[in-house]
Amino acid sequence: MTPIAVAYITAAQGGGDSERWTRMLGEALGRPVDMRVWPNIGRAEDVTVALAWKAPGGALARFPNLRLIVSLGMGVDHLLLDAKLPADIPIVRIMDEGLIGQMSEYAIYYALRHHRAIPAYEASQRARQWKVEDFVDTADRRIGIMGLGAIGTDVARKFLGLGFPTSGWSRTPRNLVGIACHHGAAGLDAFLAGTDILVDVLPLTPETTGMIDGRLLGKLPKGAYFINMARGGHVVDADLLAALDSGHLSGATLDVFNEEPLPGSHPYWTHPKVLVTPHIAGETNPRTAAASVADNIRRLEAGQPLIHTIDRAAGY
Ligand code: GLV
Numbered sequence: 001m002t003p004i005a006v007a008y009i010t011a012a013q014g015g016g017d018s019e020r021w022t023r024m025l026g027e028a029l030g031r032p033v034d035m036r037v038w039p040n041i042g043r044a045e046d047v048t049v050a051l052a053w054k055a056p057g058g059a060l061a062r063f064p065n066l067r068l069i070v071s072l073g074m075g076v077d078h079l080l081l082d083a084k085l086p087a088d089i090p091i092v093r094i095m096d097e098g099l100i101g102q103m104s105e106y107a108i109y110y111a112l113r114h115h116r117a118i119p120a121y122e123a124s125q126r127a128r129q130w131k132v133e134d135f136v137d138t139a140d141r142r143i144g145i146m147g148l149g150a151i152g153t154d155v156a157r158k159f160l161g162l163g164f165p166t167s168g169w170s171r172t173p174r175n176l177v178g179i180a181c182h183h184g185a186a187g188l189d190a191f192l193a194g195t196d197i198l199v200d201v202l203p204l205t206p207e208t209t210g211m212i213d214g215r216l217l218g219k220l221p222k223g224a225y226f227i228n229m230a231r232g233g234h235v236v237d238a239d240l241l242a243a244l245d246s247g248h249l250s251g252a253t254l255d256v257f258n259e260e261p262l263p264g265s266h267p268y269w270t271h272p273k274v275l276v277t278p279h280i281a282g283e284t285n286p287r288t289a290a291a292s293v294a295d296n297i298r299r300l301e302a303g304q305p306l307i308h309t310i311d312r313a314a315g316y
Pocket of ligand 1: 072076284
């Protein structure tokens with residue numbers, strides 16, 4: 001069977017996972033994949049499909065016969081930043097149940113850690129102190145999810161399943177059973193006022209860049225907790241630090257940053273109310289993601305509509 005020539009393009013730390021992608025995509029397609037791993041792309045004319053994660057600027061413009069760009073992450077901000085991104089080629093993203101499940105695990109783990117006062121118990125153990133912290137009923141801890149796409153929906157449903165009152169905010173209206181859904185600028189204040197743990201899973205777009213600033217954080221109730229597993233670019237760092245230092249926020253778990261890797265001198269590293277993880281909340285897993293890529297390649301070849309497509313104008 002003729003192999004399909006696919007470019008694998010990433011400038012991310014660690015170089016990605018091209019061997020597993022070659023194997024898993026080949027299995028999902030039922031046909032060999034001739035993977036061209038950037039920058040060793042061979043004859044650029046052969047390539048019709050590109051898998052990209054943080055591709056170097058201009059890289060995708062190198063393939064004259066490219067017909068499909070696949071984002072290897074759920075977010076596509078990394079692609080849309082490329083000034084030379086070919087204009088008329090469809091962009092799809094992976095839809096990875098594995099990654100979505102990991103994101104939910106991450107949010108739930110850090111939310112429960114805060115909810116059950118685990119940091120206080122850890123400190124008590126170190127001090128050999130038998131000390132019971134105040135009890136907060138699950139019914140009194142309101143979870144608010146910003147972003148109700150595939151990830152936000154899964155996260156919200158799982159929090160709801162644990163018994164937390166759960167609400168969501170999104171740009172456009174959504175309707176999810178059991179979840180109080182707010183939308184648009186008009187819905188933001190009410191959403192924030194009813195959120196004790198804010199979980200950010202929004203895409204990074206011009207509209208959401210710098211959105212989490214002092215004004216927005218000020219609308220959360222005093223003592224609220226913030227979990228960012230979306231994009232650091234949403235946050236005005238100085239405002240978040242000020243909200244933590246004033247005691248308005250009780251703490252934050254941050255997986256994503258304005259600059260990654262987070263510079264060694266950044267105050268987040270040592271802030272007593274901040275937990276830092278290195279952008280690991282959801283790792284794309286070729287085992288679970290390859291099926292959606294293979295599905296789109298088959299659709300492309302059969303002239304059928306693609307799925308999980310990106311709206312370049314909306315930015316996600
Ligand atoms: C990770 O950040 C992703 O967008 O998948």
